[in-house]
Amino acid sequence: MAGKASSCLAACPELQLPASTVAYLDSVLSELTAEETEDYAVLHALLEPFLLDALKQNGRETPHNSTSDAKVERMCRLLYNQLRKATTNNSRRQLGEIPQISAALRKAAASVSDRLQLSTDLVDSLAISLAAMTWAEISVDGKPCDHTMAEILEPSLQEAFHDCGDWPASEDTERARLMAAALLKQLLDD
Numbered sequence: 001m002a003g004k005a006s007s008c009l010a011a012c013p014e015l016q017l018p019a020s021t022v023a024y025l026d027s028v029l030s031e032l033t034a035e036e037t038e039d040y041a042v043l044h045a046l047l048e049p050f051l052l053d054a055l056k057q058n059g060r061e062t063p064h065n066s067t068s069d070a071k072v073e074r075m076c077r078l079l080y081n082q083l084r085k086a087t088t089n090n091s092r093r094q095l096g097e098i099p100q101i102s103a104a105l106r107k108a109a110a111s112v113s114d115r116l117q118l119s120t121d122l123v124d125s126l127a128i129s130l131a132a133m134t135w136a137e138i139s140v141d142g143k144p145c146d147h148t149m150a151e152i153l154e155p156s157l158q159e160a161f162h163d164c165g166d167w168p169a170s171e172d173t174e175r176a177r178l179m180a181a182a183l184l185k186q187l188l189d190d
Helices: 004-009 019-030 034-038 040-055 066-092 098-112 120-131 146-164 169-189
Strands: none
Touching: 019 040, 034 040, 034 066, 040 066, 098 120, 098 169, 120 146, 146 169
């Protein structure tokens, strides 16, 4: 979930962090599991040293006091609440609308092989099924999982894979995973 830090740090205007620092914090937060995001103690232990350093112009050279401790505590709480809100909203969010998913399926198929043709009925059927799903249903540890999506797609795609004939049947599972990853990228980018 890229962008967690940038969206959450907007709640802490006293921190004027460079874009590279926010990008680094985004990468750290994106590595957290759903359980870690839900645990305030874990998040506080991770963020406290970072926020104390960011609050002071001289970093650790300046000793902290009760005022900076209180600010850091407040910022940790704000970030924690923002992350929980983002996680909750994302878990209830649908994968997309049927037309968006249909277009994403076709683009994902083309990324696997330009000869892979999906029938309109197959695309419609998959799009209807996927539109009824939430991001939480295809996520592992709070992150969209291409293996989970591949397990959903592969049974429906086998006939199209065999009609394409660009690879042996033994590679179907890997091709389904590649298509699932491309589909997730399309849906996340929209």
